[in-house]
Each structure stands twice: as structure tokens, then as C-alpha cells.
Amino acid sequence: MTSLDQYGWQAYRSSHPQPIEMNGLILGRIVSIKGFKYYAQTENGELETELSGKLLYIAENTELPKVGDWVSLMAYDTMGYIIDVLPRKNALARRNPGAPTQKQILATNIDAALIVQGLDREFNIMRLERYLVQLAACGIASIVVLNKADLVPDPPAYVDAVEKLQRPCVVQVCSTYTGMGLDALRQNLLQPGCTYVMIGSSGVGKSSLLNALMNTATQTINATSEANHKGRHTTTTRDLFLLPQESLLIDTPGMREFGLTGDEDVTSGDLFPVIQRFAAQCRFNDCQHVDELGCAVIEALHNGTLSSEVYDSYVKLKKEQRRFEIDAEEKKRLNKQFGKITREAKNYRKKYKY
Numbered sequence: 001m002t003s004l005d006q007y008g009w010q011a012y013r014s015s016h017p018q019p020i021e022m023n024g025l026i027l028g029r030i031v032s033i034k035g036f037k038y039y040a041q042t043e044n045g046e047l048e049t050e051l052s053g054k055l056l057y058i059a060e061n062t063e064l065p066k067v068g069d070w071v072s073l074m075a076y077d078t079m080g081y082i083i084d085v086l087p088r089k090n091a092l093a094r095r096n097p098g099a100p101t102q103k104q105i106l107a108t109n110i111d112a113a114l115i116v117q118g119l120d121r122e123f124n125i126m127r128l129e130r131y132l133v134q135l136a137a138c139g140i141a142s143i144v145v146l147n148k149a150d151l152v153p154d155p156p157a158y159v160d161a162v163e164k165l166q167r168p169c170v171v172q173v174c175s176t177y178t179g180m181g182l183d184a185l186r187q188n189l190l191q192p193g194c195t196y197v198m199i200g201s202s203g204v205g206k207s208s209l210l211n212a213l214m215n216t217a218t219q220t221i222n223a224t225s226e227a228n229h230k231g232r233h234t235t236t237t238r239d240l241f242l243l244p245q246e247s248l249l250i251d252t253p254g255m256r257e258f259g260l261t262g263d264e265d266v267t268s269g270d271l272f273p274v275i276q277r278f279a280a281q282c283r284f285n286d287c288q289h290v291d292e293l294g295c296a297v298i299e300a301l302h303n304g305t306l307s308s309e310v311y312d313s314y315v316k317l318k319k320e321q322r323r324f325e326i327d328a329e330e331k332k333r334l335n336k337q338f339g340k341i342t343r344e345a346k347n348y349r350k351k352y353k354y
Contacts, residue, residue: 050082106199164309
């Protein structure tokens with residue numbers, strides 16, 4: 001029998017002090033989703049479950065169970081049925097690649113994210129900045145893992161490049177081939193009972209890192225393509241693993257797209273702290289930091305205090321977030337308009353009985 005405290009229950013409860021009424025139902029945590037099957041860890045082990053009618057026909061996609069969710073279950077024979085999803089501490093989301101105005105939730109109830117970048121051909125500072133911005137918007141702490149350090153002559157140079165972003169994140173250099181940095185990752189950064197999610201592009205070594213942390217061949221490893229030097233997708237589902245030191249790690253498929261989303265509850269200062277430090281000295285409170293008179297951000301850019309890479313990233317990512325917000329609002333407006341037309345047509349048919 002496995003205690004749910006090993007799967008992060010105490011960490012979850014500490015962030016949700018209000019009482020949770022189970023009403024005779026079973027508590028579980030979603031550890032994997034395969035098609036229409038949801039696998040939940042319970043006090044009595046892993047249970048294969050399906051959605052109840054309430055969730056199947058009523059819930060929005062973002063409200064459906066995701067890996068990391070705590071859920072209430074009803075057991076029936078060897079199966080279980082998910083009755084409800086407990087309130088989330090947070091959720092890692094990105095813009096849905098197939099529906100640009102919608103969010104896609106990747107994992108929930110996360111204490112920190114491991115952003116894995118390979119130092120061979122997959123190190124991309126702009127992509128890293130994109131991850132860091134979205135994680136800040138989701139309220140999730142960041143740990144940058146620079147993998148494949150054995151393949152480059154000067155790993156500290158990559159650490160310097162990350163630190164120039166001036167973001168509150170931990171940076172850990174490692175190599176799954178030589179074992180460099182893995183003990184520090186296990187002992188100093190991954191805390192027992194806490195949940196971490198691992199994200200990054202294909203080919204950065206996420207599967208190798210998971211295998212090293214699990215001390216076993218949990219995930220299959222494919223070689224990087226020799227034709228285009230791009231990683232191949234080896235992980236195809238999101239799964240939650242209990243590591244030997246009792247940390248929890250959610251593995252995710254490689255993502256070449258990580259579109260940003262808008263969030264009304266997050267300020268620009270939360271997403272771009274280095275810009276905010278200069279913005280506090282701007283002449284106008286509503287300064288957009290483009291060409292306004294008395295803009296301290298532009299002044300810092302001109303005198304070299306603020307790097308052009310950081311400023312260019314800020315402008316690009318702010319535009320992308322704004323586009324998502326506008327597109328989402330337009331979709332909401334059109335849906336509202338369509339709903340009004342539908343109601344009017346229904347009332348007209350009812351009035352004239354046809």
C-alpha cells in the first residue's frame with residue numbers, strides 16, 4: 001500500500017487549508033492519461049478510471065482531469081469513475097497549437113518546473129525566455145537544467161547567458177552521460193513530496209534525465225536525427241513518476257511550440273522583473289517603454305544597463321501575449337453574439353410554432 005503523502009498530498013493540503021468534503025468517495029491523483037483512460041494513484045494502489053457523466057458532458061476541456069490533478073473517485077469492481085476535480089494550486093498552460101485562442105493545460109499542482117536545454121545544438125536563449133515568461137504567468141518556479149555539458153568546452157558560458165536574463169531561477173549544469181551535476185539535482189533541488197514538471201524540446205535529453213533520476217530505463221531513448229539535428233519524440237504521453245528520493249516528476253513530450261497566453265491576474269512586473277525595475281523610474285505610470293518621453297527603460301537600453309537581447313525579448317513576448325488576449329476576447333464576443341442569435345431564433349420558432 002502506498003501513502004498518498006508520497007504523492008504530494010501534504011504539499012497540496014498545505015496550499016488548500018479549507019476543508020475538502022469527500023462524501024464517501026475515494027481520493028486519488030492522476031498519474032497518467034492514455035486516450036479516454038485516466039490512471040489515478042490511490043491509497044490502495046493505481047486504479048484505471050474513466051470520466052463520470054458530469055465531467056464527460058458538462059466540463060470544459062480545461063476543467064477535465066490532467067496529470068497532477070487530485071480527484072474524487074467512485075470505485076466499481078476493478079474500475080473507478082472520476083466524480084470531480086479538486087481545486088488546483090496552479091496549472092502549467094500554453095497556447096493550444098491547434099486552437100490559437102485556447103489554452104492547453106499540460107500539468108497541474110506543480111511546485112517547480114525543470115526547463116531542460118541541451119548544450120549541443122538545442123540551447124536557445126529566446127526559447128528559454130519564452131518558457132520562463134509563461135511559467136511566471138502560471139505562478140510556477142523555474143529550475144533551468146543545462147544538459148549535455150560533456151559536449152561543450154565551456155559550460156559556464158551558457159550559465160552566464162542564462163543569468164543575463166536576470167530572472168529568479170536556479171541554474172543547474174549536468175550531463176546524463178558522465179553523471180555530472182545529477183547528485184546536486186537530486187539532493188539540493190528536488191525535494192521529497194514536491195511535484196516537478198520537466199519541459200523542453202525534443203532531443204534535449206529529458207528521457208535520459210528521467211532514467212538517471214529513476215536509476216532505471218523508464219523511458220525509451222532515441223538518437224537525435226542526423227539529417228536535421230532535431231530531436232525525435234520519444235515521450236508521447238504525460239506521466240507522473242515517484243523518484244527514489246520521493247520527489248515527484250511529471251515527464252512531458254518534447255514541445256517545439258510553446259505559445260504564450262494572457263492572464264489578467266499577472267502583471268507585467270511579474271513576467272519581466274528586470275524591465276519593471278527600470279519602469280519604476282519612468283516619467284509616466286502608463287509608459288509602454290517604446291518611444292515615450294522620460295522612459296527609464298529606453299534610457300537603460302541606450303546606456304547599456306539593459307541588454308538589447310532582454311529588451312527585444314520583452315517587446316516580442318508582450319506582443320504575442322497581447323495577440324492571444326485580443327483573439328480570445330474576439331472569440332468570446334463572437335460566441336456571445338452567436339448565443340444571442342440562437343436564443344432569438346428559438347424564441348421566434350416558439351412564438352410562431354414552426
